[in-house]
Amino acid sequence: MSTFQNLSLANEVLENLNSLGYTALTPIQKATIPLILEGKDIIAQAKTGSGKTVAFALPLILKLDKDKHFPQALIITPTRELCEQVAREIQKLARYKADIKVVTLYGGTSLTKQVDSLEKGADILVGTPGRVLDHFSRETIYLKEIKTLILDEADRMLEMGFANDILKLVSNIPKERQSLLFSATYPKNINKLTSVILRNPIEVKLKDNETKLNIEEFVYRTEDKPKALLTVLQHFQPSLAILFCNTKDKTEELSNWLYEKGFNVATLNGNLEQYERQEMLLQFANGSLPLLVATDLASRGLDIDGVDLVINYDIPMKKEIYTHRIGRTGRANKRGLAITLCKKHELPKLLELKPNLKVDSIDTLKPNKEFYMQGEVATLCIDGGKKRKIRAGDILGTLCKDIGIDGKDIGKIDIYTTHSYVAVDKSVIKKAFNGLKNGKIKGKRLRVWWL
Numbered sequence: 001m002s003t004f005q006n007l008s009l010a011n012e013v014l015e016n017l018n019s020l021g022y023t024a025l026t027p028i029q030k031a032t033i034p035l036i037l038e039g040k041d042i043i044a045q046a047k048t049g050s051g052k053t054v055a056f057a058l059p060l061i062l063k064l065d066k067d068k069h070f071p072q073a074l075i076i077t078p079t080r081e082l083c084e085q086v087a088r089e090i091q092k093l094a095r096y097k098a099d100i101k102v103v104t105l106y107g108g109t110s111l112t113k114q115v116d117s118l119e120k121g122a123d124i125l126v127g128t129p130g131r132v133l134d135h136f137s138r139e140t141i142y143l144k145e146i147k148t149l150i151l152d153e154a155d156r157m158l159e160m161g162f163a164n165d166i167l168k169l170v171s172n173i174p175k176e177r178q179s180l181l182f183s184a185t186y187p188k189n190i191n192k193l194t195s196v197i198l199r200n201p202i203e204v205k206l207k208d209n210e211t212k213l214n215i216e217e218f219v220y221r222t223e224d225k226p227k228a229l230l231t232v233l234q235h236f237q238p239s240l241a242i243l244f245c246n247t248k249d250k251t252e253e254l255s256n257w258l259y260e261k262g263f264n265v266a267t268l269n270g271n272l273e274q275y276e277r278q279e280m281l282l283q284f285a286n287g288s289l290p291l292l293v294a295t296d297l298a299s300r301g302l303d304i305d306g307v308d309l310v311i312n313y314d315i316p317m318k319k320e321i322y323t324h325r326i327g328r329t330g331r332a333n334k335r336g337l338a339i340t341l342c343k344k345h346e347l348p349k350l351l352e353l354k355p356n357l358k359v360d361s362i363d364t365l366k367p368n369k370e371f372y373m374q375g376e377v378a379t380l381c382i383d384g385g386k387k388r389k390i391r392a393g394d395i396l397g398t399l400c401k402d403i404g405i406d407g408k409d410i411g412k413i414d415i416y417t418t419h420s421y422v423a424v425d426k427s428v429i430k431k432a433f434n435g436l437k438n439g440k441i442k443g444k445r446l447r448v449w450w451l
């Protein structure tokens with residue numbers, strides 16, 4: 001077994017990796033980290049959930065030069081949610097180093113606030129192509145000291161039509177740089193991007209035995225998808241499930257229908273305001289809304305612990321989309337289940353994308369009609385975050401010591417720049433809400449909302 005210890009890293013780095021639960025290297029990490037440390041350009045392909053983020057982020061952090069005053073690395077991802085996730089992972093990996101500044105640059109949030117953060121000094125930029133280019137055009141980012149360029153989910157950005165934006169950015173960062181591409185899938189036309197961006201790249205593609213997924217896949221034939229959906233949910237009784245639709249309207253329609261049936265549902269699509277997108281995803285991840293109905297906005301890169309079922313309510317139009325959707329479950333060697341609901345006339349198309357899928361009749365399932373997906377917890381939002389030096393421990397302290405909530409009734413605590421969120425068991429949520437509203441966190445009186 002290969003461990004991080006084999007990489008001869010400093011003790012503090014190893015200790016931090018250990019504290020994050022990372023001891024053994026995943027196959028893609030083993031194959032790429034040494035090459036990245038040598039400075040090679042790389043096109044890496046490895047299955048969903050196989051630890052690609054750490055593979056590119058750890059070497060990046062190890063190579064940062066503390067004496068530089070401008071951004072040294074630029075990471076581009078296709079969605080805002082993935083930017084946030086990658087930035088958070090980098091922050092965790094860099095905890096052992098004092099003062100590494102990671103700045104996220106994506107749309108739907110204030111440009112001015114991003115400029116403020118940039119002016120305070122950024123080491124690593126994580127952004128979506130459009131917003132990064134926007135900053136570049138306004139001359140609010142300095143890219144002349146970029147030494148590393150990383151495209152996460154590069155093929156998706158091509159597919160979304162971002163190739164020209166990316167090429168424009170690339171022509172404005174130093175030629176003397178390292179470039180890295182990571183994804184689980186690469187279409188043939190990716191050469192359009194790679195030949196311009198990378199220099200003598202090494203292609204790292206893992207062998208089949210290292211790419212086997214722990215995801216069981218089924219197709220259920222049905223002419224009545226809403227009814228079949230209920231049957232699937234009530235038969236498999238997942239704890240956290242993502243339901244994919246092909247359009248924004250469909251996600252909304254289906255969410256409303258499920259809500260009326262008694263499910264606690266989150267919806268994620270591009271029609272929502274950015275804060276709504278963030279709060280939806282957060283309430284899904286912390287278990288308040290355990291069923292997420294989403295467009296393909298959620299199909300790339302998102303790593304949410306505990307997702308045990310993915311459902312294709314609409315059949316995906318491309319094989320890559322299928323791969324990435326189902327890859328939201330069965331991550332990091334956990335097991336997962338992926339189900340596609342398919343009408344008779346859709347079956348040929350689906351089997352063309354994925355020829356070996358097992359097809360069954362929905363009547364083989366035995367639903368428990370009493371089962372509804374409802375969160376045991378609900379979420380409170382607190383008007384204070386990192387900027388006001390609020391930490392998870394402070395919120396926990398107020399809830400437990402001042403308000404008298406039992407620690408076991410407190411779930412995930414998420415701290416953002418200006419807000420924090422805490423999941424609390426529904427049996428004591430009123431007490432927690434009133435207590436926080438009338439009490440203080442870290443000596444400060446803060447406003448509280450019940451989401």
Ligand code: ADP
Nearest residue numbers: 022024025026048049050051052053054303332
């Ligand atoms: P990918 O980008 O390949 O889809 P991620 O980078 O999102 O996958 O990682 C998937 C999960 O695996 C994450 O929850 C991450 O914390 C975990 N992980 C990454 N590297 C390791 C490791 N070496 N050991 C254990 N877990 C890991």
Ligand code: MG
Nearest residue numbers: 052053152301
């Ligand atoms: Mg990833």
